[in-house]
Amino acid sequence: xxxxxxxxxxxxxxxxxxxxxxxxxxxxxxxxxxxxxxxxxxxxxxxxxxxxxxxxxxxxxxxxxxxxxxxxxxxxxxxxxxxxxxxxxxxxxxxxxxxxxxxxxxxxxxxxxxxxxxxxxxxxxxxxxxxxxxxxxxxxxxxxxxxxxxxxxxxxx
Amino acid sequence: xxxxxxxxxxxxxxxxxxxxxxxxxxxxxxxxxxxxxxxxxxxxxxxxxxxxxxxxxxxxxxxxxxxxxxxxxxxxxxxxxxxxxxxxxxxxxxxxxxxxxxxxxxxxxxxxxxxxxxxxxxxxxxxxxxxxxxxxxxxxxxxxxxxxxx
Numbered sequence: 001x002x003x004x005x006x007x008x009x010x011x012x013x014x015x016x017x018x019x020x021x022x023x024x025x026x027x028x029x030x031x032x033x034x035x036x037x038x039x040x041x042x043x044x045x046x047x048x049x050x051x052x053x054x055x056x057x058x059x060x061x062x063x064x065x066x067x068x069x070x071x072x073x074x075x076x077x078x079x080x081x082x083x084x085x086x087x088x089x090x091x092x093x094x095x096x097x098x099x100x101x102x103x104x105x106x107x108x109x110x111x112x113x114x115x116x117x118x119x120x121x122x123x124x125x126x127x128x129x130x131x132x133x134x135x136x137x138x139x140x141x142x143x144x145x146x147x148x149x150x151x152x153x154x155x156x157x
Numbered sequence: 158x159x160x161x162x163x164x165x166x167x168x169x170x171x172x173x174x175x176x177x178x179x180x181x182x183x184x185x186x187x188x189x190x191x192x193x194x195x196x197x198x199x200x201x202x203x204x205x206x207x208x209x210x211x212x213x214x215x216x217x218x219x220x221x222x223x224x225x226x227x228x229x230x231x232x233x234x235x236x237x238x239x240x241x242x243x244x245x246x247x248x249x250x251x252x253x254x255x256x257x258x259x260x261x262x263x264x265x266x267x268x269x270x271x272x273x274x275x276x277x278x279x280x281x282x283x284x285x286x287x288x289x290x291x292x293x294x295x296x297x298x299x300x301x302x303x304x305x306x307x
Contacts, residue, residue: 035288122283130294147305147306
């Protein structure tokens, strides 16, 4: 007989929450690229979305495994994190710090170099921005549905 | 919140482009402003753009964001460092009958290249447009987030 892990808002909504946050940051980065479309020497940047998501999800799997080990008692968050807070009592919450300083921002490969060293391709950035906002909406819809599901489970009607 | 920062980023872009449009308007308006000496003749003006970094804006670099992706990383738009006058040689035209002609009969015409200014105007207005579009999209996204849980 398998024991069902306790329902946690964090593990239930984490994927879409992270995706939503990341989409928001990517939108900011792309907006910055577009506003610097005429700045000499500016290098366009983008987020390596796969890497960033994998990292976020990797954190989740290790945290989930911790929570399944301690089925009874409060869930210990962030035990696997090296730079977490010291827990001298089992009821202490771990500081949910992610100790990684890794950055997923990378420079874009330039297809048509320009004389002033600017690597912004307006059309590419606009396409990426439009796609990003669509994906943002998709993540939002999924997160919203999950929250609605949880709230209807809590209400029981 | 990154979404609201987009308004600032796109805003700096629009403001920089409007400065550029302003100098273009000034250049085209003064394309025929002649003078008898090189010093007093109007010279084409161009804005100098530079990337604005979040730290320059006094933003908190540890602003809440995606883990491993500091808030300051995205940058904070574009700024106009200043407006420089073109160093291109002026056009000295021989027009002895002109009231502004100097002793040798030459009139100094500004170094404004109207064709170049028109091309700049199109580029500038397109850039303004895309920044406005970005702002609009960010507004839609932020409004969408407000309906979370409804």
